Amino acid sequence: MALTGTRPADLPIINDFDMQAATAHIAAEFEKEEQMSSSNHPHKGPHDMGGEQAGSVDTIDHGMKFWERQANALRSVLQRNKVTCTDELRRAAEDLGEQYSKLHYFEITTSALRTILLEKGLITEQELEAKMDEVRARFNVPDEMESPVKKGAKR
DSSP, rough: OOOOOOOOOSSSSOHHHHHHHHHHHHHHHHHHHSSOOOGGTOOOTTTTTTTTTOOOOOOOOOOOHHHHHHHHHHHHHHTTTSOOOHHHHHHHHTGGGGGGGSHHHHHHHHHHHHHHHHTSSSSOHHHHHHHHHHHHHHOOOOOTTTOOOHHHHOO
16 A cells, blocks of 8 residues: 555554554563573574574584485485475474474485475375385394484484
8 A cells, every 4th residue: 555645544543542552562572572582482493593502613524425415316306306395395394393403404304305205195104114124124224213323322
C-alpha cells in the first residue's frame, strides 16, 4: 500500500496512549528476547552458533576418507540431477536436533541425504538396512553401534 497521506477507512485510529502502550510492549518483548540465552531460545537450533563461544577453529585440511568422497560424490550427482537441493539438505541437517553437534560434517550431510531419500520414497528403510548389511559383510565392517571407534569417540 502506498502512503498517500490519508488513513484507509478500515485502519483504526491510534491515539497517543495506544502508541505508547504498543511501544512499551515492543520494547519489553525485545528486552526479554535479548535476555534469553541462545541455549533456551525456542527458535534456535543446535546449528545456530552465531554469538556463541565456540572455541578455536581447526583450519588444517585433513583430507577426505574414502566413504566421505563417496558420500560427497553421491550428494553431488543427486543435486546435479535435481533429485535434491541444498535447501532440502540443510533443512534435514538442521532437523537432526541435538545429534547435529555430536556428528562430524560428512556424518551430518550423509544423515541429511538419507532423510531426504527416505522422505521422497526413493529408498525404503528396509532397502537401506539390507544394503548396509550387505556392504558390512562384504568389507567385514562392524555395525556402527558396535564399532570400537564409535564407542570410544569423545566429542
